[in-house]
Amino acid sequence: MKNTILSILFVFSLNLISAQSQSGTTDIQEISETLMLYIDGTQNGKPEKLKKAFHPDFNLYTVTEEDSLRIRSGAKYVSNVREGKISNRIGRIISIDYENDAAIAKVEILVPNRIYTDYFLLLKYEGSWKIVHKSYTWKPTKN
Template sequence: MKKLMVMVILFIGLQQAQAQSDKASIRETLLNYIEGTANGEPDRVKDAFHEDLNLYHIKKGELVVWSGKGYTNNIKPGKKSNRIGKILSIDMENDAAMAKIEIKMPGIKRIYTDYLMLLKVKGKWKIIHKSFTYRTMK
């Protein structure tokens, strides 16, 4: 009985450790996206995005779909932009996660909210989907 209890405790501990490790990896992926776009580091953004990622938003009531490749191609190496990003939330289960981030852009007086879907692909967390909206800064 004692051996069974020890094995259960070890199993639970390993699961918790894996979840913490995954959350840290998700955070790193999100920061690659946030900091890569702010600091003109397209390779960091490409590392965060899955190659098949698309971005979705509404413009004049219509759905607009933008390819992830088109998005990353607009990031000029070394060209910093006035973007202040922060992670608002991460929800994770097994190999799937969802994150909500906020990007303040004082230059154009907008605050963007990004909803990101992530999957753990071949052991690495990747953003597979991005939908976003914005509001005007006061």
């Protein structure tokens, strides 16, 4: 029994080791860091952090009140973040799922009277994770 448990632990530890990148961080940690660049960049007026998080050609997608698709330029979105302008936003990572070099993530952003839910598609290329797509929705907060 003891040998069986040790064997299972050994196999599990090999899986953890293989999930680490060359720098010693795991993909989950790297994805989280990319998402935190987005959260911190929008919350604290740091467009350079957004530029690190997003692929230059990313777009944002949502559904309008008229039930049509709205597509916004990611470059325009980043340009609207003013350097040093702190906003009243609180963000948190809800979930991350990845396989190899593709990931999806869910983030919630609390602003006065609303909660935004952001869904991200991330890809790992040239050694780092980048957000390549953002779809979002919102709902009023319960006061």
